[in-house]
Amino acid sequence: MKVGTTTLTNGTRALDSERAESIVRQVVEARARGIEVVLITSGAIGVGVGRLDLPRRPTTIGSLQAAASVGQNILMHAYETLFRGFDTPVGQVLVTAGDLADRKRYVNFGNALNALFEHGVVPVVNENDSVSVDEIRVGDNDTLAAHVANAIEADLLILLTDTDGVYTADPHAVADAARIPFVEGVTPEMLDIAAERPPRHASADLGTGRLATKVRAAEIVTASGIPMALANGAREGVVGEILDGVDIGTFFAPTAPRAASRKRWIAHTLSPKGAIVADAGAFRAVRHGGKSLLPAGIKDVVGTFAFGDAVRCVTEDGAEFARGLVNYGADEIARIQGRRTDAIRHVLGYHYADEVIHRDNLVLVENGACVRDAPQD
Template sequence: MPLNQKYRYFYITKARKIVLKLGTKVLLSHEQDIQKEKIYQLVGDIAEFRKKGYEFCIVTSGAVGFGMKTLGIEARPTDIKKIQALASIGQGLLMERWNEIFRRYNIPVGQILLTYDVIENRKRFLYARDCLNALEEYGAIPIINENDSIAVDELKFGDNDMLSALVSNLMEADLLILFTDTDGVFTKNPHKYPDAQRIPFLETISDDIFNLIEDKQSPFSLGGMRSKLKAAKLSAKAGTGVIITNGYSPNLKAILEGEDIGTFIKPESTIVKEKKKWIFFNQKIKGKIFVDEGAEDALCNHLKSLLPGGVIGTEDEFPEGSLVGIFNKERKMIGKGITFYSSEEIERIKGQRTDEIPKDPDKRFYEEIIHRDNMIIFK
C-alpha cells in the first residue's frame, strides 16, 4: 500500500468526530422514490457507528430548495427578500424530512440555525459550541443550516460549504465529509471527459487544483466544487481531515472503514489553541494595521507580539477588541489578530516606544497592540 494510502487509512479509521455536509442538489436527489433508501442507509450507518462511540453532526442546505419545490419555482430568485421568504417556507419542511429519516433509527435531531455573526462574536461562538456539546449529551444529532430567512450579505457565510468548515471547528472534528455530485476531485470535469482521473489524495490544495475545476451553477443551489475546495483548504489548515465524495450514492460505512473512496485532503496541524482557531476561521476583519519591516520580521520570524513602535498606521475605524488584519508596507496581509486598542488610540501611539506612551489612569494599559496569543501569522 502506498504511503499516502496508509496515512489516509490510519487517519480516517482513528477519526471519531465527524461532520457531514449535504448540499441542496444531493438532498433533493434523495427525494426521488428510486433514491430514498440511500439516504436511509446513510443514516443507518450513522446509527451503527454511534454505537461504537462516534459523534456526528450534519450541515445541510435545502431550505430555499424545499421552498422552491413546494411553490413550483424552477429558478432560484436573486431578490434577497424572496430568497429569505423561500427559506422561511422550506426550513420547516427540511427539518421535518430529517426528523422523519432519523425517526426510523430512534435518534432525535436538534436544529441549529447560524449566521456569520456567530464567528465574529467569540461569546456567541462559544455558546454555539456549548449547544453542540449539549445535543451530543442528549444523544441527538445536530442538524445545522445557515439562517437564510434573516441572513443578509454581511451576516452570510457565502455557502454551506464554508459553514461546514466552521462547524468542524466548533465541534473540533477529526473529519469533514463533503458530499457532492462526483466521486471526488478529478484531473478534469468527469461529466464531460470519460478519461478524467480521480485524485485520491491531496497533500495540499494549490492553485493548480482550483484550475482543474469547471463549476456549473445549479438553479437550486449556490455551492460547487470550487467552494468545497475552499472549505476543505480552510478545514485542513485548521487540522481537520477532509473527504470530498459522491453524495448521490453515499457509502459512509466504507469511508469510515478506510476504503479508497473520494478525495482525501490531508490535515495540517499548525493551529492548536482554540482562540487562534477562532481567529483563523473569522474571515471578516474590521480594519487594518500597517507595520514596518522590523515589526514584520519580529512577527513572522521571531514569534513576537505587535508593539506600538512597529506600527506605521491604520485603515478603517475600529474599536478595541476588534479582529484586524496586519499588513506590511507592500500592503500584503501577513496575519490577523484581536487588538487591545482602537484605531484612534493606535494612531495616537504608533511609532512610540512603550515607555514613552502616556498612561491613562482610567484605562488598563497594554504594552502590546496585539498580543502573540491573540494573533495568527500567515507563513
C-alpha cells in the same frame, strides 16, 4: 458531515426521499461505531422554492428568506420522521454569521452541540437563512461546515456532494481528467480548477456551494489540524467507506497541528475589518520570534475598525503575514504608530495594553490563506 442540495434533491426541486433515507441510515450506522455526527444540511431554499412553485431561485432577500422558512420546515419534518424510524432523536440548530463572530456565542454554539451529543441527539445544523441577509451571512454550507468542525474540534469533516472528488481538470470536459485521491495542502492551481468547474445539474442554482467552496472549506479545516473527505453523496454506503479508509473521493490531510480553539476562531471565523502595515523588524519579530505586535513597528493603518476587531497584518508591500484582535481602534493606532510603548499614555491619555495585538490573539498567515499558530518563546 455536510450534505449538499443536489445530493438531497437528486437535481430536482423536491427532497428525494430515498436519498434522505440513505443519508440518515449512514449517520445511524456511524453512530453505531461510536462516532458522534453533526449533520449540516443544505436544501432548505431549494426545497422551499419547489414547495412555493417558484420558477427559479429568488434573487431578492425577502423571497429567499420565505423559501428558506418553508424549506426548513420540510427538511426537519423529513429528518424527524426518518431518524425516528431508527429510534434516534434529532435537534435543529440554526446559526448565523453573527453567532460565529461573537466569541461567547461561538463557544456556546459548540457547547450546545456537545450537550446534544450527551443526550444521544443528532444535531441538524443549517444557516438561519430565514433571518440572515447578505451582509451578515456565512454564505454557503461548505464554509459553515468548516466552522462547525472547528467549533466542536471534530476528528473529520465529510462533504457529500454530486462529484466524485477533486480532479486534475473538469472530468465532464476533459476525457483524461484524473481524480486526485489525496491532497496535502491546497494549492492555488487546485483552487483555480475548482473555480472553473461548472455545476453538474441545471438545477444547481438552488444551492450556494460550488466545488471552489468545498476546496476552501478543506483549506480552513486542514490548517486547523482537521482532515476532510470530499465524496459523492449518491454513492450507497459512502460514509462507511470513508470511515473504513476506502479509496474514494478526495482526502485532504491536515497541514498543521491542531490549533487552540481561540486561534482557530480568529483565523477562520472572523472577517478582518482592516489592516495594519508593519515594518520589517515587526514582521520578523511576529513571524519568526513569536512576539506581539507593538506600536513601534507599525507604519500605517488601513480601514476603520474598533477595539477587539480582527485585522490583517501586512508587510509594506501588502503581503498578509498575520491576523489578530486589536487592543486599540484604527484612529488610536494611527496616533501611536512608530512610538515606544511607554509613550502610549502620553499620546492617548490612557493605556489599555503595551501591545497593539498580543501574541495570544494572533495567528500567522501563509500564502494569503493557510493560517497557523505563531511560534512561542
